[in-house]
Amino acid sequence: MRAAVSDRALRATTISYALGIAITQALWIVMLGLPDKAIPVAMPVLILAELAVPVIAERRHATPWHPHHITERYGLFTLIVLGESVLASANAIIEALHTSREHAEAAAHADLLGSLVGLSALTLITSAALWWIYFWPPHHGLIGTLRESLRYGYVHYVVFAAAAAFSAGIEVHIDALTGE
Structure with a gap:
């Protein structure tokens, strides 16, 4: 709404964004009160409505944007998600080690330890590969x-x-290794 006040040329676009987002968010809240059978129908409709807001808002007058900035933001969020994924995997591996140490006999713990060390290395290598594959080509040209x-x-x-x-997937593999 600040943009609508400060930029007359983009006022219609910014108001469309504000209204579209506000209405969609209100509908998400309304969905919480729907019967359970209605939620599988309402959810795809609301997802499509949310995705349609920029398409509808930008049709009158496109907002200014910079390709490098847009791709940088998506790249940063991708890094955050990958980092959280590595953290969750590490926590699952640590949890499996502690549980195994407390409940398994020494030979079974040693076997699991070897598998978990291998899985840890594979998780780190795969995470690095995913990072490299994502950031290898410059995205701003896309x-x-x-x-x-x-x-x-x-x-x-x-x-x-x-x-x-x-x-x-790592956690499912750990569950398979530990028999849980």
């Missing part, structure tokens, strides 16, 4: 138009989900 920028942003839902799912 977004020259609004359509490319929106596609770039929406594709990152998959990137973030995959980075987060990495640690979940």
Whole structure:
């Protein structure tokens, strides 16, 4: 709303953003009061509504943006998600070691220790590889138009989900190793 007051040329666009976001957020809250059977229907509709806000708001007049800044922000969030994934994996490995030490006999603990050390190394190597694959090409050249920028942003839902799912996969593997 500050942008609407300070920039007359972008007033309609910024108000569209503000209204679209406010209405969508209010609908998310309303969804909490819906019966359980209605939530699987309401959730995809609200996700699509949320994704549509920038498309609708930008159709009148595009807001100024800088490709390097946009890609840097997505890259920083990708680093955060990968870091959280490594932290969650490390915590799961440490937890498995402590649980094994307390409940398993010495030979079983030694076998699990070897597997967990290997898994730790593989987790670190895979995390570094994911980081390298993501940051290897310069991303700012991928977004020259609004359509490319929106596609770039929406594709990152998959990137973030995959980075987060990495640690979940590690935890599933740990559960398989420990028999839980």
